[in-house]
Amino acid sequence: MSDTKEQVLSFLDKCEELKSCKFIMATTKIKDLLKCIVNCPDLYRLFETVTSGFNYLEAKSRCLVTVNDGIFVRNYVVLPQTVGQRLAFIFCLLVEFDKDNINLNDFLRQYFPEDGSYFASYQAFCNTIIKGLQDCISQVFREEITLIEQDKAKSSAKGEISSSLSVSLSQEVDFISKCLISEEEKENGLKILAALTKNLKAGNVENIDALLCGYSYFVLNNKCVSDGIAELIELIEAYEKTL
DSSP: OHHHHHHHHHHHHHHHHHHHSOOGGGGHHHHHHHHHHHOOHHHHHHHHHHHTTHHHHHOOOOOOEEOSSSOEEEEEOOOOOOOOHHHHHHHHHHHHOOOOOOOHHHHHHHOOOOTTEEEEEEEHHHHIIIHHHHHHHHHHHHHHHHHHHHHHHHHHHHHHHHHHHHHHHHHHHHHHSSSOHHHHHHHHHHHHHHHHHHHHHTTTTTHHHHHHHHHHHHHHHHHOOOHHHHHHHHHHHHHHHOO
16 A cells, blocks of 8 residues: 555656646656656556557547637647546557657647647646546555555645644653752753653654653652643643654
């Protein structure tokens, strides 16, 4: 599952690179996108499945539309409605660009004329073809995409909590260092906080819980409860949930 998530994420990143690159780099980025499919077993199997028995020539006749109203000739692309057919058509079309069976410049001029500039035509092409590809992959790998998003959200939350926890621990160390208790007890308290910091970084939940219990007893026994102790405990508990 982890490999599949990484493969899908890499592929979607390649799609974004293709959409955002300069037009002059488009054919190179298309080649990179196709290599990504070849190098990703799950994606390779998907495209192998959807292209098996797919009649590309027939699909082209339906998807690459030419309309002549007697005055103007208009060309445009209509992607297949089903996900499998759409994936197969876009894949075959990209392969033709890669092999130069279809010249990308000519294709853009014919099917995405826009305002006459290659920039605008390329953006329209990406919004139809490459975004269509991304949407299909996101639909097929919906579970993996959801897990990727959850992992990102979890990582972001963990980073925020970790930052706040670091500040809270530092303030607690400063508080104990200035407390009017014996040097021996002060040293014991600082040792507990140092060990707590070390085990938080290591993610050792069992030790964290034991040390937090010991520190709670320490501050109550020495009557040196800081104003930030409640927040510190809450942050530690929140951090443990991200481990």
